[in-house]
Amino acid sequence: xxxxxxxxxxxxxxxxxxxxxxxxxxxxxxxxxxxxxxxxxxxxxxxxxxxxxxxxxxxxxxxxxxxxxxxxxxxxxxxxxxxxxxxxxxxxxxxxxxxxxxxxxxxxxxxxxxxxxxxxxxxxxxxxxxxxxxxxxxxxxxxxxxxxxxxxxxxxxxxxxxxxxxxxxxxxxxxxxxxxxxxxxxxxxxxxxxxxxxxxxxx
Amino acid sequence: xxxxxxxxxxxxxxxxxxxxxxxxxxxxxxxxxxxxxxxxxxxxxxxxxxxxxxxxxxxxxxxxxxxxxxxxxxxxxxxxxxxxxxxxxxxxxxxxxxxxxxxxxxxxxxxxxxxxxxxxxxxxxxxxxxxxxxxxxxxxxxxxxxxxxxxxxxxxxxxxxxxxxxxxxxxxxxxxxxxxxxxxxxxxxxxxxxxxxxxxxxx
DNA sequence: ACAAACATACAAACAAAGATGTATAGATGT
DNA sequence: ACATCTATACATCTTTGTTTGTATGTTTGT
Numbered sequence: 001x002x003x004x005x006x007x008x009x010x011x012x013x014x015x016x017x018x019x020x021x022x023x024x025x026x027x028x029x030x031x032x033x034x035x036x037x038x039x040x041x042x043x044x045x046x047x048x049x050x051x052x053x054x055x056x057x058x059x060x061x062x063x064x065x066x067x068x069x070x071x072x073x074x075x076x077x078x079x080x081x082x083x084x085x086x087x088x089x090x091x092x093x094x095x096x097x098x099x100x101x102x103x104x105x106x107x108x109x110x111x112x113x114x115x116x117x118x119x120x121x122x123x124x125x126x127x128x129x130x131x132x133x134x135x136x137x138x139x140x141x142x143x144x145x146x147x148x149x150x151x152x153x154x155x156x157x158x159x160x161x162x163x164x165x166x167x168x169x170x171x172x173x174x175x176x177x178x179x180x181x182x183x184x185x186x187x188x189x190x191x192x193x194x195x196x197x198x199x200x201x202x203x
Numbered sequence: 204x205x206x207x208x209x210x211x212x213x214x215x216x217x218x219x220x221x222x223x224x225x226x227x228x229x230x231x232x233x234x235x236x237x238x239x240x241x242x243x244x245x246x247x248x249x250x251x252x253x254x255x256x257x258x259x260x261x262x263x264x265x266x267x268x269x270x271x272x273x274x275x276x277x278x279x280x281x282x283x284x285x286x287x288x289x290x291x292x293x294x295x296x297x298x299x300x301x302x303x304x305x306x307x308x309x310x311x312x313x314x315x316x317x318x319x320x321x322x323x324x325x326x327x328x329x330x331x332x333x334x335x336x337x338x339x340x341x342x343x344x345x346x347x348x349x350x351x352x353x354x355x356x357x358x359x360x361x362x363x364x365x366x367x368x369x370x371x372x373x374x375x376x377x378x379x380x381x382x383x384x385x386x387x388x389x390x391x392x393x394x395x396x397x398x399x400x401x402x403x404x405x406x
Numbered sequence: 407a408c409a410a411a412c413a414t415a416c417a418a419a420c421a422a423a424g425a426t427g428t429a430t431a432g433a434t435g436t
Numbered sequence: 437a438c439a440t441c442t443a444t445a446c447a448t449c450t451t452t453g454t455t456t457g458t459a460t461g462t463t464t465g466t
Contacts, residue, residue, distance in 0.1 A: 004415060005461065012415080028321040030233035033451060046417045049453080115329040118231040118321045126318040130381050156398055164371065164395055171374025178333055192367055195359055199402040208435065212441065236425055249442045252427075 013051045015041045017062050021108055029059065029117040056121040063128075066109045070136045073097050074143075086146040087153075087197050094169065094193050098185040101173070111177050137166055154202050161200055168196055216254045218244045220265050224311055232262065232320040259324040266331075269312045273339045276300045277346075289349040290356075290400050297372065297396050301388040304376070314380050340369055357405050364403055371399055 004012065019041035023032040034055060038045045052058040073093040100106055113125050144158040144165070153161060172192055176185050222244035226235040237258060241248045255261040276296040303309055316328050347361040347368070356364060375395055379388050 009415060030321055031323055044417050050415060116321050118233055118319050120231065120234055126381055133378065160398055164398055167374035167378060167395060168371040170378065171370035175336065175370060175373065178329055192370060195363055195367055247443050253441060
């Protein structure tokens with residue numbers, strides 16, 4: 001083989017990431033070699049080292065395809081209708097997030113992060129999760145504070161409500177990830193956070 | 204060196220597991236070699252291979268030192284006083300569990316399971332967590348059903364309450380594990396599950 | 407428009423480093 | 437004397453990073 005067109009090369013790159021995803025999923029990150037990834041994509045390590053610096057770089061590229069900050073979910077939701085309904089905004093944003101998470105690629109990558117990857121070189125799942133956690137917590141706090149100002153929150157402080165809600169959300173998420181397939185975030189997850197928000201809403 | 208007394212040999216074994224814990228914690232399971240573990244314990248791989256079949260076997264030995272089924276926490280709590288107070292029993296059992304989890308060795312091992320280990324040979328963190336999850340869910344369901352029968356539960360079904368509570372509990376736990384040290388399960392965690400149980404209690 | 411010249415996209419081969427498992431030697435309690 | 441515990445030595449396998457080779461796009465000069 002030899003040089004391909006730009007489009008073909010880009011396709012190769014994507015195919016390599018696809019292959020990496022599948023192999024990471026099946027055998028774990030540490031235990032899949034670049035050789036295996038290349039073969040699974042129908043290439044050799046030459047292609048891998050052309051497109052990526054090393055395994056960590058390939059891993060980052062895989063993450064980049066699915067990254068989505070939490071605030072975006074609210075931006076998609078927030079219309080004039082929910083502006084004075086922060087708790088409802090939270091609910092709808094979560095449902096949006098669930099729909100995204102259920103997309104196969106998103107689920108696979110998050111699963112890899114959670115159960116198929118331990119830290120190496122500059123990859124540190126703990127730190128990454130901590131970053132996501134902070135992001136979600138600050139955004140949630142904003143909306144729970146708004147709810148408290150509007151007297152829509154029970155006796156709990158906005159801070160306590162935020163931490164409680166976040167714990168539930170992340171616990172739900174990891175539990176869903178762990179299940180094989182017989183668990184739908186969009187239905188059962190939405191129900192759960194609906195229940196929690198109901199409990200948090202002042203009567 | 205050579206043969207030690209039985210007690211010294213047992214101490215060697217423990218020291219090897221201690222060393223494994225520390226190295227796993229620092230460098231991840233996949234990226235620490237048996238050589239590193241042995242050296243860190245002041246031994247050579249000969250000692251490791253005498254006491255353990257291989258890395259997976261050593262890993263299992265490490266887990267065995269901290270294993271504790273969820274029901275045990277209730278057994279320690281349950282007196283005649285809380286027999287008709289299932290929600291209070293849940294609260295106290297959780298607090299017991301938090302105290303256990305805060306012990307350095309327990310925290311280290313759980314941290315390793317969560318953030319420093321991906322599956323290899325017969326080690327599968329996902330499956331292990333799923334098993335623990337099932338254990339906790341069945342025990343919790345028992346007590347929430349009791350609470351429902353005693354009319355101590357809000358409108359939520361026992362099943363919904365169980366799933367909600369479990370999600371919160373596991374989310375709280377992983378979030379606590381991830382924090383460096385500035386987060387106390389016994390104080391902040393107890394407060395959170397206290398809040399949740401308060402919301403779940405019928406007025 | 408059409409070569410020459412260059413850059414790109416891979417494959418293939420190579421060298422070095424680690425890790426694993428095993429086999430064996432040696433020392434010491436019992 | 438013998439079983440137990442640990443160190444040492446060895447052979448093998450895997451992975452990684454690098455280098456080199458090469459065919460083909462792509463661009464540029466004329």
